[in-house]
Structure formats: C-alpha cells, structure tokens
Amino acid sequence: MIITDNLLATFLETRSNTEEICAPLQIEDYVVQPIVDVSPPKWHLGHTTWFFEEFILSKYVNGYRRFHPEFAFVFNSYYESVGKRVIRTNRGNLSRPTVREVYEYRDYVTSHIQAFLEDNEDPKVGELIEIGIHHEKQHQELLLTDIKFILGNNPLLPKYNDTFTENPVSDQDFGYSNIPEGIYEIGYEGNDFCYDNECGKHKVFLQEYAISNALVTNKEYLEFIEDNGYKNTLLWHAEAWDWIQNNNIEAPLYWHKIEGQYHQYTLQGLKVVSDIIPVTHISYYEAFAFAQWKGERLPSEFEWEAAQSFFEWGMRWEWTESAYLPYPNYKKAPGALGEYNGKFMVNQKVLRGGSVATPQNHTRSTYRNFFHPHLRWQFTGLRLVKDI
Numbered sequence: 001m002i003i004t005d006n007l008l009a010t011f012l013e014t015r016s017n018t019e020e021i022c023a024p025l026q027i028e029d030y031v032v033q034p035i036v037d038v039s040p041p042k043w044h045l046g047h048t049t050w051f052f053e054e055f056i057l058s059k060y061v062n063g064y065r066r067f068h069p070e071f072a073f074v075f076n077s078y079y080e081s082v083g084k085r086v087i088r089t090n091r092g093n094l095s096r097p098t099v100r101e102v103y104e105y106r107d108y109v110t111s112h113i114q115a116f117l118e119d120n121e122d123p124k125v126g127e128l129i130e131i132g133i134h135h136e137k138q139h140q141e142l143l144l145t146d147i148k149f150i151l152g153n154n155p156l157l158p159k160y161n162d163t164f165t166e167n168p169v170s171d172q173d174f175g176y177s178n179i180p181e182g183i184y185e186i187g188y189e190g191n192d193f194c195y196d197n198e199c200g201k202h203k204v205f206l207q208e209y210a211i212s213n214a215l216v217t218n219k220e221y222l223e224f225i226e227d228n229g230y231k232n233t234l235l236w237h238a239e240a241w242d243w244i245q246n247n248n249i250e251a252p253l254y255w256h257k258i259e260g261q262y263h264q265y266t267l268q269g270l271k272v273v274s275d276i277i278p279v280t281h282i283s284y285y286e287a288f289a290f291a292q293w294k295g296e297r298l299p300s301e302f303e304w305e306a307a308q309s310f311f312e313w314g315m316r317w318e319w320t321e322s323a324y325l326p327y328p329n330y331k332k333a334p335g336a337l338g339e340y341n342g343k344f345m346v347n348q349k350v351l352r353g354g355s356v357a358t359p360q361n362h363t364r365s366t367y368r369n370f371f372h373p374h375l376r377w378q379f380t381g382l383r384l385v386k387d388i
C-alpha cells in the first residue's frame, strides 16, 4: 500500500468520524457496560487508538514514547500475543482513565501517526495504517450499536439524536429471483482492501434456488409472533428453545408491547413498530425459526454472494445458514494481526451485507461478518430462500 495524501486524509477523517458518533453522548454514557458484548464508548475510543499505537508507532517510530505505560493493559481487546489486558467484563468498571484523558490519548496518537506518515514511504506501514482505518470503521459500527444498547436498556429510553434513520426504506420488490444451478466463484480477488477471511477465491457448486428480493418485514414477523411462533417448539433448535425459555424471549430486541401495540426503541427514541420496515435485532435462532415457520430457509453465504447483484443490500446484516469457517487456502495474516479473524472461526454464524450502522465504503459483496447465534444487538435481519 503506497502512502499517499489520500491515505492520510482517510485516516484523519476516520478518526474524526469516530468522535462525531460520540458527540450526542452525555459524559455518563461513555462508561457503561450493560452486557459483556457491549463495550463502553470510552473503551472503543481508547482501543481504536491503542491499535495504531501498538501495531505502528511502537514498532516503527524510533524512540516513540507511549502516551501512558498502562494503556496497553486497559485497551488491548483480545491480542493474546501482545500482552495481558483487562478482562472483557471489566471494561465498564473503569472510571479511569477519564473520558477527557482518552480524548487526549486520541489526539496524541493521531498527531504522531500524521507526523509519521508525512515522513515515511514504507508500503508495509501503509498496509498497517489501512488495517487500522478499517479496524476503526468496524468499531464505529460497534460504537453506535453499543450506544443503542446502553440507551435502549435505560428505563428512561433516552434518544441518541433526532436525525439517525435506522430504516431507509425504498420501494421493495417482494418477489424472488431464480438463480440457476452452476459453479460460482466465491471470495475476494482484487487490489483493494479486504480482510484475510475473504481471500482465497474458490469455486462452489450451487443447486438451483430462489432468493427473496426483499428482507423480511416487521409485518411478516408480527404474523409469526401472533401465530405463536415463539411458543412452537417444533420451529426451534434445541439450544435456541432453551435460550428463549431462559431469557423470556417473545419478540425482537428493543420491542415493547404497550397497551396491546408493539413499539420499538430506535436511536430516535421509542416508535410504533412500522409494518413495512425490515425486521431487525433478531438472533440467528429467531431467523431460523421464522424461516421454518414460513416453510423456507436461510441462504448459505455462498448463495447470498452468488445472488447479491439481484437485490439491494446494506440495510441489515443478514443471517446466513453458514458456519464461519476458513475458505480453502485460507492464510492468517502473520504475527499478532493473525489474531484478527482466524481464531474466531468456531461456533459462529456468517452474516452478509451491511447495516445502517456500517460506515460508508466499509462493506462489500464478499465481506464476512460473524456472530454467535444468540446475539442480536447488531442491526440483524433475514432474507429467505426457496429450494426449486
């Protein structure tokens, strides 16, 4: 990756976008960790900064002085080979460093990277900066979804702002596209950025199938609820059934039944559930049960990729039936950055597409997102497939 003015501009823009996401927050919002999967905004701000300090400044800048000797311990996420860290459940228990100190940390690292880039032409450094930028964009999405969880689990249901639209619905085509049987090429090939888990373009044989052009809507999902979908054990995997019993799951996350009518918490506050909007904040378990109820199924990630030019996507992360596994010829990135993706290839499901929270230019048709099947705090939805 050649270092250009463009790379520097993208770096600075990414750093500032992260801070803009936090602009509507009150100081108390920065520290809360209501569940283990949700990190405090303060932690995201520090962790994305640590990434640049750990993998670039401390390795490539002679005599670089870390902003604080203990911040690697506080802001390392899961890089075992880099050193010890605060356990994940404790991220919300840290009143220090303060939010102000974390913003100072950001400024310190941003200005050091800027000075370093203006004086360095090593393509290897360019590649690392690019990974750091994409890493921070991934965290921008997590930051927003974590903020939603923090505010949406507060009994006062405070809104994030008045402008963030979760549901940009265009005219939807509720038909299906037929995809002929054949051999399809799956995976990324090209010169732009991609993660190691997308590489290894390879051929896959697919049987003929029909895939829905639109995502499943709230209206359809309400029909599933009203038909006692959550009470019908025949629709659910065994572990999913235990999950809905143990957690009293009766509707998507953020849904509240008020005087007989479903409402949903959004970043703009509580709203009546709208029929035409794609359902969101459902787990893989729920997506699967819904598809069972419909007599259809979820696409595999290969079917999704082969068909993606037939529909609009990017509004919801779409659950697939595929386990998150390495492609043939998968090669981990060398060193600590090999921990970025590969070690998570167990017990997770692939999601494809992108969501309203995904930063621009961050996702692509080969992008593989992945989560455990019970998780639903991301903007997740589903599309159906019929066998032919």
Ligand SMILES: [Fe+2]
Pocket (backbone or CB within 6 Å): 047, 077, 135, 139
């Ligand atoms: Fe990270």
